[in-house]
Amino acid sequence: MAGFQTEVLSLEGWEHFYSGKVRDLYIPSGASFAETDRVLVVASDRISAYDFVLSTEIPDKGKVLTQLSLWWFEQLSDFANHVISTEVPAEVAGRAMVCKKLEMYPIECIARGYLTGSGLVEYKQSRTVCDLPLPDGLVDGSKLTPALFTPSAKAEVGEHDENISFAATVERVGQEVAEALREQTVELYMQAEKIARERGIILADTKVEFGADPATGQLTLGDEVLTPDSSRFWDSADYAPGKAQASFDKQFVRDWLTSSESGWDKNSGEEPPALPEEIVQKTRARYIEAYERLTGQKFSA
Known part of the structure; x- marks a missing residue:
């Protein structure tokens, strides 16, 4: 990085x-x-x-x-x-x-319940997401039923994770572990999606990581889970397929960096400029809003 x-x-x-x-x-x-x-x-x-x-x-x-x-x-x-x-x-x-300390698997386990992001880019090119065929006629924000397991291979710090097929996952971790990762990821997504929906939040997709407990071998969740950094949350009141949805994450940061105001070219290889205070505060507020909407609790720093 x-x-x-x-x-x-x-x-x-x-x-x-x-x-x-x-x-x-x-x-x-x-x-x-x-x-x-x-x-x-x-x-x-x-x-x-x-x-x-x-x-x-x-x-x-x-x-x-x-x-x-x-x-x-x-x-x-x-x-x-x-x-x-x-x-x-x-x-x-x-x-x-x-x-x-877990023995982490080298797989980013992603569940997608809606078509957007890199999945949408691939779909437009080939009508697939991670080699999984999808029907014609889907748009940005289309609901995917059932939810898809679309793993990626962990990259070195500073590099892009690479979307991979389930077959490529099997090559990396073996059939039994790959099937367990798929089953656990999709089941976790389904449970979390229901919880979020009850709070007026759409869980579009999420990334989780698993490892083996060295003492028992049990498949165990590691890292973070279902945060605005690892998941795409949308406000259900504003949801409308066919356009980009506003998300509870760092979109303010991305939008400012790619605006003319920042003066930065993301393809230049140069370090991004410092963020203005307004963008910092809007981003902080968005993260806190996600916490409070989901948990029903007041955030206390």
Whole structure:
């Protein structure tokens, strides 16, 4: 991920191990990653767009992602997850979880209940999504019944994930695991879609990640789940197939970066400019709105 600096925190009992686009991993002090069975996952306020982590952060974004994930883990208790505890150092309270260290599968597990995004691009070209044939006549926002499992292969930091077929998933993880990933992903989507719909929110698609619990081999949810960073949420009151839907995520950021106002060309290879305060505040408000609409709870920073 091009050109970002990670703030390494000094946390009692933990030492920094790895940083991704948004999350930082810490392991117990004095332990090696190979020997530990737990990690501290800290969600930062960093935001990424167009393969760059931006120089501007969105205040409280990491807390929204963490607290919304925790809420969803509770709603989806049928699915084993990696959370051990929310008793974390005070410096990262509200934005961190102590989690099992899983043996993660190299697959981004995506469920699509509506046609949009990269799926729409492929559909327009070939009437397929991840090699799955679809009928003619679908438009941006068309509902897909049943929901599709459209995996992608995890890319290196800074690279695009690559949409792959189910057969390619089998090649990477084996038949049994691939079928389990497909079944669990679609079932999770169906349960979450119903919960969201009851709150006036359409869950268009979502990305989840699974790993094996080293102690039991059980398929276990890792990373975040059903947040505005990993899912496409639409307001059901505004939903209208045939056009792009407004989503509860970083669309304000993407729109500003590609506007003439920013002066930035996403194909230039140059780092994006800093975000204006108005865009920062609108994006923060959108994330918080998603949290409050879904959970029915007031967000507390």
